[in-house]
Amino acid sequence: MYRKSQMIARMSLMLALLIITARLVIPLPLFDYLSLQIITVYLIYPTLGMKNGLIVTCSYLILGIIGLPIFASGGGYAYIFKPTFGFLLAFVTLPIIQSFISNKFNNGIYSSFKKNAIINICCLLYIYLIGIIYKILILSFYTNNVTSLSILISITTLIDFSFDLLLVLITSLIMLKLNQLNKSSSY
Numbered sequence: 001m002y003r004k005s006q007m008i009a010r011m012s013l014m015l016a017l018l019i020i021t022a023r024l025v026i027p028l029p030l031f032d033y034l035s036l037q038i039i040t041v042y043l044i045y046p047t048l049g050m051k052n053g054l055i056v057t058c059s060y061l062i063l064g065i066i067g068l069p070i071f072a073s074g075g076g077y078a079y080i081f082k083p084t085f086g087f088l089l090a091f092v093t094l095p096i097i098q099s100f101i102s103n104k105f106n107n108g109i110y111s112s113f114k115k116n117a118i119i120n121i122c123c124l125l126y127i128y129l130i131g132i133i134y135k136i137l138i139l140s141f142y143t144n145n146v147t148s149l150s151i152l153i154s155i156t157t158l159i160d161f162s163f164d165l166l167l168v169l170i171t172s173l174i175m176l177k178l179n180q181l182n183k184s185s186s187y
Helices: 002-023 037-065 077-081 085-104 113-142 146-185
Strands: 025-028 032-035
Touching: 002 037, 025 146, 032 146, 037 077, 037 085, 037 113, 037 146, 077 085, 085 113, 113 146
Parallel strands: none
Antiparallel strands: 025 032
16 A cells, blocks of 8 residues: 555656646747756656556646646647647657667666666657657648748757757766665665
8 A cells, every 4th residue: 555655646746747847948949948847757767667657648648638737838739739749749658668778778777877878868869759750740731931941940959959968868867866766775
């Protein structure tokens, strides 16, 4: 019973952190944002595992789509048509991707900064693949000028990716410290 209560508390905490960090944004051109949310997204799987991580990320997406203003610029079903919604779709499935990739590295144990960084950068590439494809589809629907569209996407993606890469490396250090704390508290 205690373990169940502890997991529910962790899940609630991660959902709250996901909502808070989504709202900490720096707006960019082309309906884009820099946010600290990626740190929380990356910590969900190592903290909760794949199944509970999926429950949290799916709950976040569903709560935002039904209208709670928990995404970077609000919420509601119309958010599906925002260019950045593809990144949210990638966030939802990230616990599965993290589990798959981390299991290829020593049974999913995050034991070194290098290993954490490699896993996290692979996950970042996955997030950007889904996010950029979605962004291109949505923006090409709204505009017919492909040249200016590709220039804007290139510029904002470069800014976003650079910022997120820095956050991913910071998160890799945090994951290492959390792993060390979990090891020391289990003895």
